[in-house]
Amino acid sequence: MMNRRQLLCAGAAGATLLGRIPIARAATYDLIIRGGRVIDPSVGLDAARDVAIAGGRIAAVEANVAGDAAATIDASGKLVAPGLIDIHTHAGRSKEGPPLALQDGVTGWVDAGSGGADNIDQIAAVARGAPQIGRALVNISRVGVVPGGELNDINRANVALAQGAIARNRDVVIGVKARLSQNVAGTNDLEALRRAQEAAAPFNLPVMIHIGQSYSPMRAILPLLKRGDIVTHMYAPTPNGILDDQGRLFPDVTAARRRGVLFDFGNGTLDHFDWATVERATKQGFWPDTISTDWNVMS
Numbered sequence: 001m002m003n004r005r006q007l008l009c010a011g012a013a014g015a016t017l018l019g020r021i022p023i024a025r026a027a028t029y030d031l032i033i034r035g036g037r038v039i040d041p042s043v044g045l046d047a048a049r050d051v052a053i054a055g056g057r058i059a060a061v062e063a064n065v066a067g068d069a070a071a072t073i074d075a076s077g078k079l080v081a082p083g084l085i086d087i088h089t090h091a092g093r094s095k096e097g098p099p100l101a102l103q104d105g106v107t108g109w110v111d112a113g114s115g116g117a118d119n120i121d122q123i124a125a126v127a128r129g130a131p132q133i134g135r136a137l138v139n140i141s142r143v144g145v146v147p148g149g150e151l152n153d154i155n156r157a158n159v160a161l162a163q164g165a166i167a168r169n170r171d172v173v174i175g176v177k178a179r180l181s182q183n184v185a186g187t188n189d190l191e192a193l194r195r196a197q198e199a200a201a202p203f204n205l206p207v208m209i210h211i212g213q214s215y216s217p218m219r220a221i222l223p224l225l226k227r228g229d230i231v232t233h234m235y236a237p238t239p240n241g242i243l244d245d246q247g248r249l250f251p252d253v254t255a256a257r258r259r260g261v262l263f264d265f266g267n268g269t270l271d272h273f274d275w276a277t278v279e280r281a282t283k284q285g286f287w288p289d290t291i292s293t294d295w296n297v298m299s
């Protein structure tokens with residue numbers, strides 16, 4: 001919203017003014033963002049509003065905020081929203097990632113499995129040094145995401161190593177990731193997911209699975225998920241997505257949602273969704289719980 005240069009300019013102007021006028025009244029607010037379309041689902045708000053900020057906190061959200069401010073932003077024609085939380089990114093891969101994500105309004109991100117036990121410490125360091133809140137899911141494969149498919153060799157899904165990675169990064173690691181597509185896991189999808197659950201269990205953490213083109217069907221995968229676990233790439237194209245050959249939602253999918261499994265969009269760059277699946281699923285009322293991006297510095 002406001003870059004460093006704008007903040008500096010506003011500060012300099014204020015100092016000049018104070019220098020000339022001995023008895024200057026302090027501004028009511030630090031910042032007023034005027035006239036934007038404010039969308040805040042937490043209070044059911046979608047309307048033109050002013051937003052006033054004082055002391056690093058939202059001080060007023062009103063149609064016309066009275067009082068002055070050290071700085072004002074004209075947001076007419078723009079959206080104004082609380083910071084966005086992106087639950088599936090790869091922002092932890094490099095220290096350049098988080099500042100880039102922040103420019104898109106992402107004030108909280110989760111790196112979903114870029115790192116496994118062997119390299120999660122680097123991801124965690126990026127998260128700790130990020131300008132916004134950063135968290136990570138540890139890949140059940142010790143090597144993290146790799147081009148050839150990190151679970152083709154099931155021995156890389158080492159429960160003890162994953163638990164060690166969680167234990168030494170408890171401030172950052174908030175779950176376990178398992179990518180189950182056949183080009184990642186071969187025929188190991190179910191065993192990899194079982195091991196992900198075993199790694200997460202003592203810490204009471206969720207597991208996120210990446211679906212689409214898996215070896216096993218959803219009816220075999222979903223029973224291995226517990227309440228609070230997340231299915232990302234929910235609209236992945238066939239084979240073995242959430243729809244049957246006639247385009248109907250599998251009953252197992254709606255049953256999983258009913259018992260608290262969450263379904264996440266996970267846009268991605270290549271083949272993680274197709275519009276036919278989106279249209280068929282949403283026509284049956286199956287909308288995402290969360291819309292994540294699968295963001296990375298190349299996308």
Ligand SMILES: [Zn+2]
Pocket residue numbers: 088089090112294
């Ligand atoms: Zn991803």
